[in-house]
Amino acid sequence: MESKHNFQRPTFTFQLFFKEWIKSRWALLVTLLAFVGIITYTFIGMSTELRVLGAGTVWESIVMKGIIYFDSLKYLFLLAGVLLAVVQYTPEMINKRLKLTLHLPLPERRIVLSMLLYGLLALAVLFLLVYGAVRIGVGRYYPVEITQWNLAAILPWLWGGIAAYLLTAWITIEPAWKQRLCNGLVALCLLRLFYFDELPGAYAPLLPFLITLIVLSVSFSFYSIIRFKEGV
Amino acid sequence: MKQLYTILLILITSLVLSWAIPAVVRMATTTASRYPFVYYSVLLQRFLIRETTADNKLTHVDTDGNPYTREQFDSLTPLFSYRQLMLTNSLPDTIRGVPVDPQELRAKTFTWRYNPRLIHTPALPLYFMYESESGRANLEAPEDVFRLRDRIEFIDKRTNTVNTAKSALFQTALEEAGFAFPAQAVWGNLSAKKPYDIGYFTLDSRRRLFHLKMVHGEPYVRNTHAGDSLDIVHVSLLEVADRSIYGILVARNGTLHSLHTDDGYSLTRFDIPPINPDAHSVMLMANLFYRMVHVTTPDSLTCYVLDAATLRQHDRPYIVHAAANRWYTVARWLFPMYLTFSSRHSDYLQPAFKVQFGWSLVISHLTFFGYLLILRRKRISPRHLPLRLVNATAIILFGVPGLIASLLFR
Numbered sequence: 001m002e003s004k005h006n007f008q009r010p011t012f013t014f015q016l017f018f019k020e021w022i023k024s025r026w027a028l029l030v031t032l033l034a035f036v037g038i039i040t041y042t043f044i045g046m047s048t049e050l051r052v053l054g055a056g057t058v059w060e061s062i063v064m065k066g067i068i069y070f071d072s073l074k075y076l077f078l079l080a081g082v083l084l085a086v087v088q089y090t091p092e093m094i095n096k097r098l099k100l101t102l103h104l105p106l107p108e109r110r111i112v113l114s115m116l117l118y119g120l121l122a123l124a125v126l127f128l129l130v131y132g133a134v135r136i137g138v139g140r141y142y143p144v145e146i147t148q149w150n151l152a153a154i155l156p157w158l159w160g161g162i163a164a165y166l167l168t169a170w171i172t173i174e175p176a177w178k179q180r181l182c183n184g185l186v187a188l189c190l191l192r193l194f195y196f197d198e199l200p201g202a203y204a205p206l207l208p209f210l211i212t213l214i215v216l217s218v219s220f221s222f223y224s225i226i227r228f229k230e231g232v
Numbered sequence: 233m234k235q236l237y238t239i240l241l242i243l244i245t246s247l248v249l250s251w252a253i254p255a256v257v258r259m260a261t262t263t264a265s266r267y268p269f270v271y272y273s274v275l276l277q278r279f280l281i282r283e284t285t286a287d288n289k290l291t292h293v294d295t296d297g298n299p300y301t302r303e304q305f306d307s308l309t310p311l312f313s314y315r316q317l318m319l320t321n322s323l324p325d326t327i328r329g330v331p332v333d334p335q336e337l338r339a340k341t342f343t344w345r346y347n348p349r350l351i352h353t354p355a356l357p358l359y360f361m362y363e364s365e366s367g368r369a370n371l372e373a374p375e376d377v378f379r380l381r382d383r384i385e386f387i388d389k390r391t392n393t394v395n396t397a398k399s400a401l402f403q404t405a406l407e408e409a410g411f412a413f414p415a416q417a418v419w420g421n422l423s424a425k426k427p428y429d430i431g432y433f434t435l436d437s438r439r440r441l442f443h444l445k446m447v448h449g450e451p452y453v454r455n456t457h458a459g460d461s462l463d464i465v466h467v468s469l470l471e472v473a474d475r476s477i478y479g480i481l482v483a484r485n486g487t488l489h490s491l492h493t494d495d496g497y498s499l500t501r502f503d504i505p506p507i508n509p510d511a512h513s514v515m516l517m518a519n520l521f522y523r524m525v526h527v528t529t530p531d532s533l534t535c536y537v538l539d540a541a542t543l544r545q546h547d548r549p550y551i552v553h554a555a556a557n558r559w560y561t562v563a564r565w566l567f568p569m570y571l572t573f574s575s576r577h578s579d580y581l582q583p584a585f586k587v588q589f590g591w592s593l594v595i596s597h598l599t600f601f602g603y604l605l606i607l608r609r610k611r612i613s614p615r616h617l618p619l620r621l622v623n624a625t626a627i628i629l630f631g632v633p634g635l636i637a638s639l640l641f642r
Contacts, residue, residue: 201354
């Protein structure tokens with residue numbers, strides 16, 4: 001009985017999640033298909049290489065030159081984050097519809113946090129699927145060291161996608177174009193930190209610092225919301 | 233709450249800009265800090281310096297400033313220029329009374345470079361075990377790779393499975409030799425393009441140095457005892473033509489040692505002051521008579537010349553001081569503190585603050601007072617005190633990046 005009762009009166013948070021899902025489902029599907037396409041293509045390439053060139057040659061070039069397979073995913077994580085934030089927050093900014101959302105019977109902070117949380121969870125699920133696919137796929141052909149080498153290469157890009165989502169949300173919610181431009185420049189500098197061309201694993205000492213910046217940048221959108229309410 | 237969000241924005245923007253702006257200024261202002269080429273003349277018994285001038289001309293002088301032509305330089309450095317001298321039929325038969333032939337000169341000539349990046353780099357921990365005595369002129373790529381950490385395992389390239397028999401053979405050999413797992417480091421030359429194979433040197437969990445190779449399909453493991461007296465941070469395997477040494481060891485205390493190919497793996501210490509393995513680079517140029525060791529620090533290049541046999545100093549070192557880099561001058565004025573993520577001493581990215589309080593701190597204080605003047609008076613109220621304190625901290629500590637952050641978010 002209790003479960004039926006909950007089903008009939010779902011919490012506002014879940015209603016908000018559903019609203020965000022309606023806005024973003026097609027974008028998420030497109031992103032998922034793009035990841036599936038590129039990963040499948042990479043694995044076909046990997047298998048062909050081993051078949052045509054032979055395991056000896058391919059393993060030698062990986063072990064001696066540290067070659068990685070997933071370069072093509074580099075900016076896809078970033079695009080995924082930007083796209084999700086755009087489809088979630090642009091409709092809210094058209095005709096200032098965000099005002100209606102903020103008038104829901106929930107504290108404003110909870111509303112904004114729920115919207116951001118939805119986006120972060122959606123990206124987390126998507127990126128975990130990609131991470132898992134790379135792990136399982138590379139592990140089929142190569143030992144764990146080479147799998148970890150490839151995973152270490154994509155890890156900063158993956159966090160870059162999360163950062164791109166939060167920063168795009170911040171920029172999109174900002175009501176003034178001039179300030180949006182300034183936010184955009186700061187966001188570009190921040191995102192650059194995730195995309196240095198370095199050896200896989202080189203980011204290990206830097207990632208805790210970058211993740212701290214990501215956590216703190218959740219607050220950026222609240223700054224934009226306050227400015228939106230002030231009618232700047 | 234807005235004030236709290238503004239403070240967070242200013243702090244993060246200041247941090248990011250304190251990396252981005254100095255990085256751009258550095259790109260625009262940095263000047264090359266190239267050192268001249270210095271080589272010890274066996275005939276003159278002094279260092280000769282070859283340098284490219286600003287108008288792209290090659291000059292040759294000795295340590296007293298006496299000029300030489302390019303041809304004279306070649307003649308005075310036969311151990312370096314022997315190929316050129318052979319071309320002009322002017323290679324002497326004897327040097328300092330020792331008969332020489334080109335083959336011997338080639339066999340005794342090798343170079344070695346050390347850079348802190350060698351010990352601060354992420355690496356893929358898989359290796360090839362070549363057959364050291366295959367009887368073939370060229371080394372042949374093995375069918376497997378091996379890992380050496382908690383145990384040694386050979387992985388077949390075609391099937392991606394562990395070769396249990398071979399792994400057990402090497403595991404047993406390592407254990408019988410007293411190797412304590414897990415391995416702390418493995419050094420070797422992975423390339424098949426080397427004159428011969430000497431296998432790998434590996435540190436066990438007690439930081440003892442073992443020699444590991446494969447001879448006629450069987451494991452060869454020896455405790456070199458080099459780790460008994462040294463805390464080794466790096467081993468370079470050289471595969472020199474005369475097979476006199478395995479390579480060069482770098483110890484944590486900064487001493488350099490050559491590891492000889494005799495049965496006892498004897499060590500000879502290079503007679504130079506200890507380097508800082510985390511910050512100094514070394515180039516070794518070896519020839520029939522000498523070992524020239526060039527140590528590059530952030531401030532200077534010091535060239536030592538050692539006797540090849542004893543590794544004792546043969547002559548006084550020659551020092552070249554680094555030319556001032558324009559970037560450092562600019563940075564001293566503009567940025568009291570800035571953030572960097574990369575270092576020329578490491579392949580890892582790590583946040584590090586560079587602090588250089590001086591005139592830049594005076595300028596950043598003046599900048600902050602200028603910032604207060606352009607603020608409207610109502611914003612300098614007790615309510616805004618926390619925000620202004622953050623403005624002050626950001627502008628005074630970071631200079632221009634802090635000012636931009638404070639102007640962007642008010």
